[in-house]
Amino acid sequence: MTDTMLIYKVILCVLVFAVSLGAAAYMTWGERKLAAWLQDRVGPNRAGPLGLLQPIADGIKMIFKEEMIPTHSNRWLFILGPSFFMLCACMTGVVIPWGAGWQMGDTLFPMQVTDINIGLLYLLSVVSIGVYGVMIGGWASNNKFALLGALRASSQMISYEVAMGLALIALVMMTGTLSLKEIVAQQDAGFANVVYQPLGFIIFLICAFAETNRAPFDLPECESELVGGYHTEYSSMKLGFYLFAEYINMFISSAIMASLYFGGYNFPFQHELGLDGNLLTAVQTAVFFGKIFLFIFLFMWVRWTLPRFRYDQLMNLGWKVLLPLAIANIIITGFVMLFTGKLG
């Protein structure tokens, strides 16, 4: 790796980090606005035009709140929990291809921090490590509500990861690669993967809702039963980290869905436009963010429409419906591949 490439990668790294943080901040604003609009209200409109400075005000508020660490909690684990959750949320952004790449002279600067050949596996593993943040936080609080919330969160996330992984296996069978860059590049030639894997996409979508602890699967923090769930005892910026990391997770899972099933940065007839390489990349990145935005809108729209599942319903859906469906999807995909001669 040359020095320029290294510097470029560092800049891109920081950029991805900043964009996912910024997006998460403005998603809190978007969430509140959308919630208000769906309920015939106006939403935050005091801080700045259209309330656009609201996330900044919220952030300042969070930082200046009193920091409380309960006496009976495990102090170090208590601090580790939110840090870990945030770390895992931020780590996922590196394998996502945000665009094709910039051509500068002879070198191509890819719009992806790193293209590891097991990108998909990396994503799944980092997401599963994220469960520990919730578990550690809930356990270290030494509070029954927090513990119950953490238990719910971890069992829910682990249950839905199974179906999620199996839904992805069908996709991997089809594409024959685990590298996100290649999966996205393959969709340039043909249709988007959702055309071939509609069932897999629906399973993945439902699991993504459960993985990010979003309604209708927000059992871990269901206010009516568990006060605040695993972050009951948290205050100040540690609470902010938990809430914030969830929004980052939502942003990243939207990006993953867009790139795995909806062609990533590709859009129909992109090569017929006759755009210059770098200009095309810019347009592609914008299109990719548009797709992410639509998925985020879906996340929020669902949250403000559907009521929460009961816990046994959640487990039934995960193990008795989604898991068999995902396996059936793999079998169907296998048969189709066998008969169309696309095998190996």
Place this chain on the structure above:
Amino acid sequence: MQLTNRSIQVVKKELTLSERLYFPAIIKGMLITLSHLFKRKATVKYPDQERELAAVYRGQHVLKRDEAGAERCTACGLCAVACPAEAITMESAERKKGEENLYREEKYAKIYEINMLRCIFCGLCEDACPKEAIFLTDRIVPSSFTRGEEVFGKDLLVESLTERVDVTKRQTPEVLSFKNDKKHKHNQTYLDRKK
């Protein structure tokens, strides 16, 4: 055992396939919320935008003065009797020589208090007043930090000499004639009834 014939037989219907799939119902619900995205918002953005009040809105009370600037209230106590919330209290005093410009009649209210937390703004005090002294206006009672501040004394209730409060919307000729029409029993005195 059946106690009444009002009991309803509960039937647990088997769900159809489309119902068990959830998706049709979910999509239906989501379309309902989506339609609300484009509906008119119910919010009145209060400090920027004020709700239009009716011409006869019943807000904070005023104790009127007459044209010469003398207080009309004679502390008869009819408003306090009429008040269903028992929000009004007063103490009367006799007018001294030289106070004719301050008080219209020989007796006046030394203390006149309305507890705005008790008041239900029904306007019965206004109906009861025989001297056209108390009126409800279209002013909104300001909020306060303590309960004590919400008990309004004469300093807040009596209109100032320079800034008169307009009550013509509430005191229309029709209202005045209704209040003085001897046809109605509530306007008759003992002497009227004897006639």
